[in-house]
Amino acid sequence: MKSEDWPWQHSFPPFFTVQPNLHTRSLQVSAWTSLVLKYHRICSQYVLDIQEAKSTLFTNPSIERTLSEEGINLVMSALVSSKNAEPIDKYRTRFYIYWHTLEEWAAILSSWATDSGHSGSVCTLYELINTPNQEFTGMHQEVLIKVIKVLEARNEAELILMDDNNGVKFF
Amino acid sequence: MGNLFGKKKVSRVTEHDKAVLQVKQQRDKLKQYQIKIEQKLENERLLAKKLLTSGQRERAKLLLKKKRYQENLLEKTDGQLENLEKMIQDLEFAQVEVKVVAGLKIGNEALKSLNEVLNIDEIERIMDETKEGIEKQKEINDLLNGKLTDEDEEDIEKEYNELLKLEEEEISKQLPEVPAIEPELPATDSVEKEKYKEKVNEKPKRIALEAA
Numbered sequence: 001m002k003s004e005d006w007p008w009q010h011s012f013p014p015f016f017t018v019q020p021n022l023h024t025r026s027l028q029v030s031a032w033t034s035l036v037l038k039y040h041r042i043c044s045q046y047v048l049d050i051q052e053a054k055s056t057l058f059t060n061p062s063i064e065r066t067l068s069e070e071g072i073n074l075v076m077s078a079l080v081s082s083k084n085a086e087p088i089d090k091y092r093t094r095f096y097i098y099w100h101t102l103e104e105w106a107a108i109l110s111s112w113a114t115d116s117g118h119s120g121s122v123c124t125l126y127e128l129i130n131t132p133n134q135e136f137t138g139m140h141q142e143v144l145i146k147v148i149k150v151l152e153a154r155n156e157a158e159l160i161l162m163d164d165n166n167g168v169k170f171f
Numbered sequence: 172m173g174n175l176f177g178k179k180k181v182s183r184v185t186e187h188d189k190a191v192l193q194v195k196q197q198r199d200k201l202k203q204y205q206i207k208i209e210q211k212l213e214n215e216r217l218l219a220k221k222l223l224t225s226g227q228r229e230r231a232k233l234l235l236k237k238k239r240y241q242e243n244l245l246e247k248t249d250g251q252l253e254n255l256e257k258m259i260q261d262l263e264f265a266q267v268e269v270k271v272v273a274g275l276k277i278g279n280e281a282l283k284s285l286n287e288v289l290n291i292d293e294i295e296r297i298m299d300e301t302k303e304g305i306e307k308q309k310e311i312n313d314l315l316n317g318k319l320t321d322e323d324e325e326d327i328e329k330e331y332n333e334l335l336k337l338e339e340e341e342i343s344k345q346l347p348e349v350p351a352i353e354p355e356l357p358a359t360d361s362v363e364k365e366k367y368k369e370k371v372n373e374k375p376k377r378i379a380l381e382a383a
Binding site: 121122124125126127158160162165167169171 | 182183184188189191192195196202203263301
């Protein structure tokens with residue numbers, strides 16, 4: 001991320017300390033969740049590794065500050081609650097980050113399929129991931145599968161997972 | 172356990188869809204293979220440069236020979252990729268053709284069933300009945316027209332006379348209006364003169380304001 005992409009709070013040392021005042025803490029966590037989503041959207045990343053993030057996203061070396069373990073837990077819990085994150089493993093060390101919720105991604109993908117004339121036809125997952133100039137370009141395959149399952153529940157698509165052939169049929 | 176009693180989803184993916192997907196998957200693999208080779212070629216090009224600068228000419232030449240072979244493979248995959256793309260398009264078009272033929276078939280069946288309803292003998296009978304009906308109508312029209320002619324003429328003469336009376340009345344009404352116009356003329360003249368006087372009076376006021 002460029003320096004101007006970081007919010008003003010990122011250079012404010014108390015931002016990295018869990019605030020005792022509940023109202024202030026609420027604002028703090030809200031600012032952190034926005035930052036996490038923005039970071040992943042700009043970097044086109046779909047997976048957050050807590051240990052790795054401690055030296056990148058959750059730290060500001062210029063003011064020698066890192067968000068505490070407690071702070072990180074608060075932020076991740078808030079993201080999970082708003083359905084913008086999902087733990088990948090039971091140890092909660094890695095998370096899928098959804099800067100659009102899965103429902104929103106499903107709407108985006110469905111709209112693209114209709115607009116580009118893919119209704120009634122099959123596509124490979126690789127083909128979708130490498131579609132140029134789309135918001136979902138380069139999407140993590142596991143996240144894409146989750147998005148398609150949302151569409152499947154709406155009867156707008158059907159996931160095809162055969163031995164060596166992964167794809168989707170849009171309706 | 173739930174699956175044993177619950178209804179299984181009826182898949183809307185046909186064998187044709189799976190075939191298209193397989194061909195597309197093969198195309199994707201070729202693309203990935205191409206990317207891999209291209210990266211390899213770039214790496215070897217850089218390595219060859221290093222070898223040349225360090226004086227190992229024979230080794231560099233050998234590497235370039237290997238690189239050339241890889242490039243030939245790349246060109247072959249381009250051809251294969253083109254074939255696969257063409258096959259995908261043919262498959263999809265074939266599907267369109269199937270739907271077109273199915274549509275035509277349905278239309279044809281509908282047309283047949285409609286034609287069966289329309290029996291030729293029945294049509295002739297209907298046409299004959301229609302013809303008779305038309306002829307009868309003509310006779311009736313002729314009879315009525317003949318009888319009503321005298322009455323129509325009388326009505327026309329009555330209307331004509333009424334119109335003449337109305338016109339005479341209108342002409343007589345217009346005549347008295349003419350003298351009424353003349354007396355009004357001097358009145359309008361006097362009104363205009365009064366307006367002119369008012370305008371003249373306004374001018375001195377403006378001059379006074381400007382002076383102040």
